[in-house]
Amino acid sequence: GAGVSQSPSNKVTEKGKDVELRCDPISGHTALYWYRQSLGQGLEFLIYFQGNSAPDKSGLPSDRFSAERTGGSVSTLTIQRTQQEDSAVYLCASSSQTGYGYTFGSGTRLTVV
Amino acid sequence: DQQVKQNSPSLSVQEGRISILNCDYTNSMFDYFLWYKKYPAEGPTFLISISSIKDKNEDGRFTVFLNKSAKHLSLHIVPSQPGDSAVYFCAASASSGAGSYQLTFGKGTKLSVIP
Numbered sequence: 001g002a003g004v005s006q007s008p009s010n011k012v013t014e015k016g017k018d019v020e021l022r023c024d025p026i027s028g029h030t031a032l033y034w035y036r037q038s039l040g041q042g043l044e045f046l047i048y049f050q051g052n053s054a055p056d057k058s059g060l061p062s063d064r065f066s067a068e069r070t071g072g073s074v075s076t077l078t079i080q081r082t083q084q085e086d087s088a089v090y091l092c093a094s095s096s097q098t099g100y101g102y103t104f105g106s107g108t109r110l111t112v113v
Numbered sequence: 114d115q116q117v118k119q120n121s122p123s124l125s126v127q128e129g130r131i132s133i134l135n136c137d138y139t140n141s142m143f144d145y146f147l148w149y150k151k152y153p154a155e156g157p158t159f160l161i162s163i164s165s166i167k168d169k170n171e172d173g174r175f176t177v178f179l180n181k182s183a184k185h186l187s188l189h190i191v192p193s194q195p196g197d198s199a200v201y202f203c204a205a206s207a208s209s210g211a212g213s214y215q216l217t218f219g220k221g222t223k224l225s226v227i228p
Contacts, residue, residue: 004156031214042117042202043157043218056215091156102216104149104156 002026004105006092012111013082021077021108025094032075033095033102034067038088046090049075082112116140117205119219127227132190134222136203139184143205147216148177148188151200160201161188193226200224 005024013019025032034046045059049069060066064082069075079086089109093102118137126132136146144165149157163170163177163186170177176189190197203219 033214035218040220042115042119042220043204043216045215045217048214050214093156101159101162104158106154106156 004092004094004103006090006105006108008108009106010109010111012113015084015112016081018078018080019082019110021079021090021092021110023075023077023092023094023105025073025075025092026103027073029094029096029103030072031095031097032069033093034075034077035091035093036088037091037107043091046077079110082110084112086110087112114139115219116143117203117217117219119201119203119222121222122220123223123225125225125227126193128195129192132188132193132197132224132226134188134190134201134203134224136186136188136219137184138186138205140205140207140217141184142207143217144208145206146177146179146186147204147206148175149202149204149218151202151221157202190224193224195226195228198224198226 007022032049035043037043047067048056051072052069064080067077089107091107093104095102116139147162148160150160151157161172161175163179179186200221200223202221204216206216
């Protein structure tokens with residue numbers, strides 16, 4: 001597609017439930033990134049994919065967080081047993097080369113109640 | 114430990130005047146710097162960047178200045194327009210090494226341009 005697409009745009013979930021967030025990167029972009037922005041904070045790096053592999057998962061805040069990417073395209077970020085502190089805007093970005101000129105999606109606003 | 118700091122959470126400027134947004138960094142490995150602009154309910158969009166081999170980069174109304182010795186950069190918008198009202202994020206990366214793919218962001222500065 002023309003841009004990075006994320007779905008859903010908003011998600012309200014009950015504490016303890018699992019959620020899946022989806023990202024469709026720009027076609028042909030091999031690098032894909034997940035960031036999150038909590039209230040009043042900057043963007044926090046979560047995970048980076050090059051193709052289908054994730055060389056760096058160090059930003060994932062806990063083992064409740066996981067992500068995968070299939071076919072070098074769509075990525076899913078899964079949060080298990082959600083907690084209130086998981087409430088944030090989750091942003092996906094893609095780029096044709098690493099580290100420069102990210103294109104971000106509009107994000108998924110996750111609210112855990 | 115914040116490696117990229119934007120110490121002003123907000124800034125108000127009159128239309129037509131200059132807006133100056135500041136950013137400081139602590140990691141001496143950073144050698145590439147970017148500014149992103151974010152409107153509500155949208156993702157950040159790339160605005161302008163600068164490599165550490167330069168001390169200035171200009172693109173239309175936007176100019177970024179880099180002072181490596183002070184580990185400081187600034188974004189100048191001249192003249193400011195109401196459509197420039199947004200949150201501006203400073204970001205940095207190290208072009209070599211294990212973390213070269215990762216951008217480290219500041220917390221952002223909300224710019225309001227008053228008509």
